[in-house]
Amino acid sequence: EVQLVESGGGLVKPGGSLRLSCAASGFTFSTYSMNWFRQTPGKGLEWVSSISTSSNYIDYADSVKGRFTTSRDDAKNSLYLQMNSLRAEDTAVYFCARPSGGESFDYWGQGTLVTVSS
Amino acid sequence: SYDLTQPPSVSVSPGQTASIPCSGHKLGDKFISWYQQRPGQSPVLVIYDDNKRPSGIPERFSGSNSENTATLTISGTQAMDEADYYCQAWDTTTVVFGGGTKLTVL
Numbered sequence: 278e279v280q281l282v283e284s285g286g287g288l289v290k291p292g293g294s295l296r297l298s299c300a301a302s303g304f305t306f307s308t309y310s311m312n313w314f315r316q317t318p319g320k321g322l323e324w325v326s327s328i329s330t331s332s333n334y335i336d337y338a339d340s341v342k343g344r345f346t347t348s349r350d351d352a353k354n355s356l357y358l359q360m361n362s363l364r365a366e367d368t369a370v371y372f373c374a375r376p377s378g379g380e381s382f383d384y385w386g387q388g389t390l391v392t393v394s395s
Numbered sequence: 396s397y398d399l400t401q402p403p404s405v406s407v408s409p410g411q412t413a414s415i416p417c418s419g420h421k422l423g424d425k426f427i428s429w430y431q432q433r434p435g436q437s438p439v440l441v442i443y444d445d446n447k448r449p450s451g452i453p454e455r456f457s458g459s460n461s462e463n464t465a466t467l468t469i470s471g472t473q474a475m476d477e478a479d480y481y482c483q484a485w486d487t488t489t490v491v492f493g494g495g496t497k498l499t500v501l
Contacts, residue, residue, distance in 0.1 A: 314490075321495045322438065327488070374438075380443070380485050381443035385437040388437060
């Protein structure tokens with residue numbers, strides 16, 4: 278069974294940092310690109326970042342470019358999101374998701390809440 | 396940037412057909428996916444590649460995509476279908492979502 282489990286969320290002050298993790302199981306993690314998404318409370322979904330297999334290609338939404346860094350450790354079946362210079366508008370539930378092999382995302386984690394507030 | 400537009404809300408009576416539109420420039424040239432999200436839960440893929448259903452998704456869910464509008468159709472809507480629905484596409488290397496539509500079954 279495919280499982281994605283996020284962790285690392287919490288309360289952080291503006292300007293602070295946080296590192297999210299996504300532990301994957303039930304599939305060959307190294308053969309899939311992976312993605313981070315976020316959802317502001319009561320609002321819609323927003324793509325944050327994508328990382329290709331072997332970390333050859335990493336892309337970010339303009340709203341986080343230069344502040345967030347995505348990485349992966351295939352030996353640990355894990356995906357990471359390092360978030361620096363956090364702002365109030367980064368407050369959201371962050372999800373990791375696996376692409377289906379096409380242009381959709383067939384498995385999502387349960388999400389981890391990040392709250393940026395003084 | 397590429398925009399996908401959805402109505403904020405759609406209402407349907409139980410047993411009737413619900414149609415949720417998603418519009419975008421030349422949307423028919425892209426593949427559209429649809430996600431269902433119930434309160435407090437993660438998104439669930441219900442339609443991919445415009446009109447394909449993943450394993451385990453009921454047959455009452457269907458999709459279409461032509462010209463500038465994609466549509467998610469739920470036939471014989473049930474109370475359990477009440478949720479937020481999001482359309483999704485790719486714009487070159489960026490994933491784009493519609494703003495979401497709250498489906499109310501009443």
